[in-house]
Amino acid sequence: MYRMINVQQSDQGLQRIIWRESENDPIQTFELTTVTYGTSAAPYLATRCLQRLAEDGDKSHPVAAKVLKKDFYVDNMITGDSSVKEGRSLIREMNNLLDSAGFILRKWNSNFPRWNTSAIVTKRVILSDASKLFDPLGLVGPVIVQAKIFIQTLWKLNCKWDEPLMKEFQDFWQEYRRNLIALDSLTVPRWVGPRQDCVSVELHGFCDASERAYGACFYLRCVSSDGSVAVRLLMSKSRVAPLDEPKRNKRKESIPRLELSSALLLSHLFQKFRSNIPTTTMPHFWTDSKIVQCWLASSPSRWQAFVGNRVSEIQHITRCGVWHHVPGTENPADILSRGMTPVQLQYQAIWFDGPLWMRQETPTWPVNDDVNFEQFESAVLEERSVVSLALQAQPPSELFSLYSSFPKLIRIVALIRRFRYNATEINRGSRMIGLISTEEYDKAVIHLVQLSQRESFSQELLDLARNDEVRESSKICSLRPRLVDGIMHVGGRLRDAPVSDSRKHPMIIHHNHPLAMLILAHYHTKLYHAGQQLLIARVRERYWPTRIRDLARKLIHGCISCFRARPRPLDQLMADLPAERVTPAPPFLHVGVDYCGPFLFTYANRRSSPKKCFVSIFVCLVTKAVHLELVQDLTTEAFLAALKRFVARRGHPTVMMCDNAKNFVGANRELDELRRLFEGQQFQHVITRETAVERIEFKFIPARTPNFGGLWEAANDITDITVVGIIYNLQ
Template identity: 45%
Template structure:
């Protein structure tokens, strides 16, 4: 095979004379000497890129020398047919904008038309056979199926081709048949058509059908297996079930119910693991998982992530550091890929992750292309960030919150804060043991980068508004915790922004739209809870709004255990008092302006007759008496005397 098909004129390309090309005759037709696989290709790339201009090729530095890549404008090159993978850059940029776009007031998820049709289809077509197994029908897009056509001829040709290949290699045929036997034993036998009676793994409908069947199993088993049914409905994530119990006996009973309920549908929960050896012994041996360390990000099992892991022996959460390719040039695309590997669902290392988010926002504001190499400053900063990620690997975070969430001694304390670049929230669990000891543990946290203007004329959101956004973020985080734990726990909310406390204490209709909408949502979620002021230096959410290196975070006690006074009696807490608006500038209060229409009406002319109101009333009284006495029908009731 020869490439390119015809010689290309490169006289218009200003190729520097001080670089070494990997192929100095790249523009002339010649045979391809070597095809390099993609697994090696990226290891060959080096920092350095030279662009010739729009719709022109570029020079890329590699270990073999500089190569020319891209499109050329030539009418002499004949078109060819190829399979192309297309990636929409505008779509990626839209997704990235959402990365730091300001949060809106939370709305309920609404099913699309296709999703609603799938729900209806499952409800109408799903049944259980005599053995208890689920019988489902695949949801289909009829308009797509009608375009597929008859594929039997294609399948038959592929079958014949594979059969000829196996007949020419008896050893391969024997090995293949040991794995799966679907072939006729002789080419003289007729072809048979098989119909698959199970849901095929890998089809787009498979995850949906599996999840829906589990949900239906939870509904069907709610009477006989009440505890297991609740767990199946609420504690299944993707293809993992994560749950727990308050005692060993309850744990054993829960395992027994789950196994029996699954067996009733011909299913098996496998790879059981527990931090209790006694509970694990109640599970059949063939269903147990003997590992001691578990990756909690099952959806990213194929890539290395800054993954949250659970060590069942110590019952602690650990972090695994992702391995980055040292030879891949650093670009905005590579940085985004690195950030996507930071799996921290509970926000335990949120101050570290927010640094990565802020770095990405800086690249966005610079307007760099996705595949432009980073300049020296950005390159060095990101390399340092990568290297510092080794410190979270040394963190050991207790999984147990020292509470069963069932007693009055358990309280939630939520903190929120904002800076000009980001805002965040964190929630702690405070418990008092039977001996009076007080324990405070970080439960979860969340952060967002502050929004930026779409153009240079756009202004960013002011700090008081960001503080309000942080309070709303805390409210939504609390709402999420409540939906997961489902226990009524008294909650205290803390912020170092006095103006936010003043907004929350007022009626939403009093404030302008931006403030009023968020205040309304906060009041709805945190009704009957306490909002109070915490000094900024004692606010643990400050660190998640500004970021912190992994090495510093490891020793930052206030992040892991809250402010010191939280581990003491409430008499040492900051006062739980509301803030008045006397000290706030009017422009910061953002009060809604109320306009009243006033019409001036002149006084009655009678008041212009006399300058004395007393004299005026006497004259009017005399006139009224004259009119009365002049009436012939009222002669018997005539009035006399002096008017006073």
């Protein structure tokens, strides 16, 4: 449409294009003279031209001009008329009006059956006709599946899209078109749901397959309170059988596989609408294939991939229901898998109302026989072949189980190697005697590691000897191992690091080999039962056991010495907090008091000796706020003076709690003075008398119960540390 509208010559320069076919050709300049698709003004220009055309043809073509103004969306016309005669007149008038401006209407279509009947039948026409059959619920699924099968036949013959078909195909489709008129007289109940008097609502699904197609359908069975049973078709779905593809070496599916595909289609259909159907019993699924029944009655792992994957999905979706076997003549899905004309479908009560036995009592239903796997061969059932091979794993050498000490094992291997060296005829003149040398120890260690690698990494050693690299499937591929003198070392990127070769490229040891645990146990003992991180760091300076963290954790967890050194503490079950601690109150209304010190101070006169002073700590039992007062000595008068200063600053408390004197028994000399202060009857009487006058209840905690005063004891420790630190910094 856009290319039929010219642009004014003054605006054509805005649609200039620079072009050349190749790099060697000169650059050419073109200007687009018509409206270009993609520009911002293109939709407006096209619509405005149509509106102007309608205005110009308002008198010559009044009906077409009216439709052109109201029933066009860009270049699409959607309109209608009251009769076929008036519709044809509108088409002639619309064509004349638009042809005058160079616009030609194409692809006419109508909902009138005889309107679109094309005399020449092509594959495009057939696909267009089949797409017009709108049946989302599949109520006429047997009719539509005939069109699907016919289109697949044309596809298999590689027919061209616009090439007329053979006469027999054209005759078939013309007959199919005529039969569609019978659908006008087909009636289906609009309401299929349960009524208010229904006492039981059941869902029954059927599936079946043929060589050409397979399908599934569902029925709703409602039992009323008076015993009457109503069965209605709910929905159906069909698919054509897949074709064989010789180029892809894909053969046509067998009938049992198609039956299984229909059961999977039934499961998917059930999954879509099961939450919208208010059933009262478990759903029932019916198939006329004994093989499918055998497949669904066993574990998916028993069957080959094609069958096993579909059986697993079907069992998962339909786990809330039960599968039954139904004879093929009583399976309504058989009609769906073979197809049927509309005239024939009208007289098939089994399709719309289900089998006759569904309207009867449950005992009259088909008997569900036990599944018998023996009646089918293993090839028909596509049973997975199980191959059992007796694999004999190479056990570690007995040498590693002789001793539980790694140094002792090294010494024994060194002695064995020395004996072998001395027993050789050629070495009789240079026998090794005396203590074992460091070189002999190192060679013994290398011999043990090499033996363990042969037992654990035989394939990796072979790959490194052939290709200088291990396979990607190897568990040590990420270590990039390298082979040096017959021993695998870790590759890594530390080749230029200024450290020893043993630290840059440790020797690899498998975690399941006994040598790995011997090495870790030796280093664990050598490092005085070190923790996991230190143990791993020291071992990796020379060795690289795989999964070393698991080994270290297992070793430390099983070490008796480590277990004894780290006993599990017992948590003391504490009593409930007193009411003063949990009752909301203003700050310092409930107070705990304690002394901190002594601290030494001197007067301004340098000749005076240092004197002792103390700090009285008042702790709020609710907010844990702390108030400090300096006390000159441990006399009752000094404490009362500090208490009065506290009251003057913080207000009158109602409850004050203090340590009992027995808490300080056995303390040092300074604390002994505190003990005597709190122990004295005179002190307690005076303090109690003075606080009673001020309406303060003074309480002493029980003897030998320091946990009762944990709050002020903690404040005491913090104050002591803080004051000492400050004094130290001042000095």
